[in-house]
Amino acid sequence: MKTKKVAIVGASGYSGEELVRLLLSHPHVDLIAVTSRQYAGQTLAQVFPRFASHPKSRTIRFTEPNVELLAKQAEVVFLALPHGVAAEYAAPLTQRGIVVIDLSADFRVKNPAVYREFYGHDHPAPELLSKAVYGLPEIYRDRIKETSLVASPGCYPTSILLPVIPLLKAKLINPRSIIADSLSGVSGAGRKAELDYLFVECNESMRPYAVPKHRHLSEIEQELSFAAGAAVTIQFTPHLIPVNRGILTTLYLAPTEPINESKGAAAVGEQVAACYQSAYGQEPFVRLLEGKSLPDTKSVVGTNVIEFAWRLDPRTGRLIVMSAEDNLVKGASGQAVQSMNIVCGFPETAGLA
């Protein structure tokens, strides 16, 4: 299989570092450039000592990002940049025929008005929005195959969308009932020198933040609305937890059929099981937990797997779904590589197993 030449723009944060890790060992990728204003001139080995044993870590040197050069050298470019900045690179690179996998929020939200509401500024490249495909392979695999601009989803959205979309499509839950309570490791805040993310401020601390209107709601509600065929508004509360990596989401859902009598519970249970089996039974990166198992982030950290379990509560009539993923892998860089594999025609699990 022919190897692709790949570059990463903005490789200095935690998602960028994880992309470097995945691409250095990807069997069909030749990592040829990494850019970072902050680290320009230094080698990969100097900036990320953990990669220092890889032979390329001493030959690849961070450069200032340069669209012309990138377009000449690379066939695929990953953008690990802040929102608003990514679009500046996506537009000219896409125009020159380069495959762009964007990890920022810039092309996830289809409606520029919603983008402005949640991000506080006008969309920087609205003309590209129709071209971009939301990079959730389990949902949009066929469309990802055809695009050259992937808007790779955020970490919270992945942990919510994958468990909820099949239930909405199958009309098993009430779209107005959705509550998502999420716990995130500190790497989710990025590699930023801010007091709030110091070790002493996070360790031995648990705290909610961005209540009640986190930015990721824009893409979550868009995708849930597509699945439901009607506008969906959800409740979402993120919390910061002292672990390096991982997202654990607990979803509170109301089945469309009441399940307060035990007979109902069994019937709804079979429908939920069948729905998930049909949606994900063959998916390499979705693990449906069985028996008494409940998700635990330590079972998925370092992998591209998202795992779920669900319980029907006959006392309250609710369906509880719990998911766990690595926020930097299935919630960011792993999923981006999965999309690249699809776009480029590689086996979908290449470099991710």
Added chain:
Amino acid sequence: MKTKKVAIVGASGYSGEELVRLLLSHPHVDLIAVTSRQYAGQTLAQVFPRFASHPKSRTIRFTEPNVELLAKQAEVVFLALPHGVAAEYAAPLTQRGIVVIDLSADFRVKNPAVYREFYGHDHPAPELLSKAVYGLPEIYRDRIKETSLVASPGCYPTSILLPVIPLLKAKLINPRSIIADSLSGVSGAGRKAELDYLFVECNESMRPYAVPKHRHLSEIEQELSFAAGAAVTIQFTPHLIPVNRGILTTLYLAPTEPINESKGAAAVGEQVAACYQSAYGQEPFVRLLEGKSLPDTKSVVGTNVIEFAWRLDPRTGRLIVMSAEDNLVKGASGQAVQSMNIVCGFPETAGLA
């Protein structure tokens, strides 16, 4: 003020250790005995090196628990024992006129059938249930004054009941809507040599457990039902988080008045603020956060304070309330001492400020 002679039965777990800490420095308490089958014969200093600088730590020696001796020597006895075992001590001690502050679940649930449903065995001393007062001072202060048997609440219940009870009493929320999503530090599991609670199993892990029917639901629903004047069933999901101490609870509630238009939100907001101000404005151990502040367990760890914040979400119409407490202090031993202060006529904050 006359000092009381106090003993602790079962002082070897985390709640027991915290009780020792609080009682050693309590201005009106003379700690005279601690019992533990496991540590009988050893001094406080040997078992808990952190107290070794306290002069009493070398004179107080753990003994086998003995009801006769306790009844002779102590005026107040704290029971930090497993459920089912505490009742064996509570019954004879109460009969002999000793004040008993029980940290177990034995006397929290008024209905023996509910006790059996949740704890799996018959109630060991149903005749005492009517005598026991649920030890939530902010709710039952007057009744605690009159009792000699306090059933001190568990850590999760405190984090849920204090924020929810005033809203239910004021009919501000729909009693069928309550969802409590809780995060607990590992000390909540007790000092038990089990694989699940090893450092390596908990560190870098986030996981739900006991879904959907945790034992604490029995006392939580009982107390919410009393407040609502009708049977209340709630959704409750506990999670295990890698911190030593703390509980963070996020509550999802539906106001009785719809708040989807902004006018409604402001009016409901004023009612909620007034309700909490009236319930807790003068309470020494309840902190109502203002402005943009949200709860953070690190602000309450080591103290007997529970802090809350709330937000109305005009998008979903829900009321979100978040609380933080130290599971071993306001969630266990501090609250027990607070009740003892009330029973004994000490200032309620004695030894807790």
Added chain:
Amino acid sequence: MKTKKVAIVGASGYSGEELVRLLLSHPHVDLIAVTSRQYAGQTLAQVFPRFASHPKSRTIRFTEPNVELLAKQAEVVFLALPHGVAAEYAAPLTQRGIVVIDLSADFRVKNPAVYREFYGHDHPAPELLSKAVYGLPEIYRDRIKETSLVASPGCYPTSILLPVIPLLKAKLINPRSIIADSLSGVSGAGRKAELDYLFVECNESMRPYAVPKHRHLSEIEQELSFAAGAAVTIQFTPHLIPVNRGILTTLYLAPTEPINESKGAAAVGEQVAACYQSAYGQEPFVRLLEGKSLPDTKSVVGTNVIEFAWRLDPRTGRLIVMSAEDNLVKGASGQAVQSMNIVCGFPETAGLA
């Protein structure tokens, strides 16, 4: 006992926060002012939510530091400032007769040339050096009583000096043999928004730093030289460990009498035990561990206690001494309060037990 009016200059870091905690509950202190350029205008409750339940936390507001005002209002001023800056306040305050307890390095090193060698700039107030007393109460109690300028020691020095000084004074160890290997919690790096101290950079990491010439060597070697009566140079390696608080120091020492035969070991062991008993047997904040106990930082965190254990190794002939302290209490603010108690004639343990 008459209460003293006390101010803290530079109360926004971790040591400053710990000083606030100790002074708010000190029985003979009236905390009247806290200063911080960064937080001027905010109340204690706003900056440190954990103190929000203390009545003074809403009345005390951070101000810009002002020497004239401080001199008028306060009888004792604590300086929790960077080195080089503290002297600017110490000089005029001391001149006006205010008691100054300085937590910075400015007055710890007696020799201005050594100060310049280790701190990279000229000493800002060399004329005060002879007036300042090194604030290690167990060693300099009598001189602290007489001074109004205390140079309170750093966290690493305390963990090394208290175990080593008595051995040097008793000529039990070879002064050329001293190796100190220290582990510090991350609060030792201060509340600084730097990438190196982010949660994700510190958690699951262990690393040495400042090898081989850490700044604290200047005061450590000065004090050891005083004890030995001759110039002492030591080996010192600090490490950063993912805990909030605590220092654990392991000292490798060569006894002056060889102990390779078992008879020698017993005799030297008796001398070491007698030396420590004589030096610290009556000290309220030094805990000499007995039997098989070894130091553990969790036994001292939150207290002003330093604990030691020692072992003679008959295989190598070395004496190993291990100490544990809370870097922010005995290693900083608690020790500073202990010195204040001595200067002001309060009981030495006031506010610290």
Added chain:
Amino acid sequence: MKTKKVAIVGASGYSGEELVRLLLSHPHVDLIAVTSRQYAGQTLAQVFPRFASHPKSRTIRFTEPNVELLAKQAEVVFLALPHGVAAEYAAPLTQRGIVVIDLSADFRVKNPAVYREFYGHDHPAPELLSKAVYGLPEIYRDRIKETSLVASPGCYPTSILLPVIPLLKAKLINPRSIIADSLSGVSGAGRKAELDYLFVECNESMRPYAVPKHRHLSEIEQELSFAAGAAVTIQFTPHLIPVNRGILTTLYLAPTEPINESKGAAAVGEQVAACYQSAYGQEPFVRLLEGKSLPDTKSVVGTNVIEFAWRLDPRTGRLIVMSAEDNLVKGASGQAVQSMNIVCGFPETAGLA
């Protein structure tokens, strides 16, 4: 290259789990059996959910260990068993011509009397001691090639031996001077349900243990003595640190040539650099840090790399060497796989890069 059939006996601890991880993805290995008394009957996926996405995790089921069956089915057997037990399997398997890679201490110490001194019982199979090769590939590669019984080293020994052996062989340091101060993550204590290793007991704690005579001294001193050509006794202090994985060792060494004058330091520095370059310049799993870099366990966790840095201290004349490794990979299972690669003629880095 022909694939080997491989089994793991005792795969339920942390080293066993890591072996499973490495062998499942090894290109030349067919993992055919895992044994565990505790988990017999369960699949790999049930016991280790993190491997559940690997196709083999549902077909491989833990069995009771059975020498006859293992000898029939496997070509290579890894023993991840307690000392004393491993020998029971090593003897009959070796006799039947199976390659045995033993991760226990049973065949590391050549002298049965030393084994008894440190392990408290007679050696269970002294006749095999001469056959076993100490599995430190960087030192004994040629002998590992020829053996069928590898005694794979412990985690502390690897972190000490690799930095020290070349210096001893080159006569650059005084063999009587060696002090090793080591920090270990909690997985080093194994997956044992003991109070000392509970999350709450380890988190926010730093403590030395097994002072001054840890069992690993037996193999460390044996190997250092071989390198020095004379009996070597060292000082070694292990500490337990709240991280899951990693060992950080700081070594204090005395150069044979005094380096107190700056000229000497430069000359000795060149010798040390040349010595390490010659010993490890071509080694795939040894990383010699350059410039200002110091080791950090987070740079090596999850990899088979050990990294070192060294500093000469002109003030004390000592050479300080610091090393970092993953205790479960280079300190256990990774190194064992590296030895298997050598024995089986696979590329040495197969399955480890």
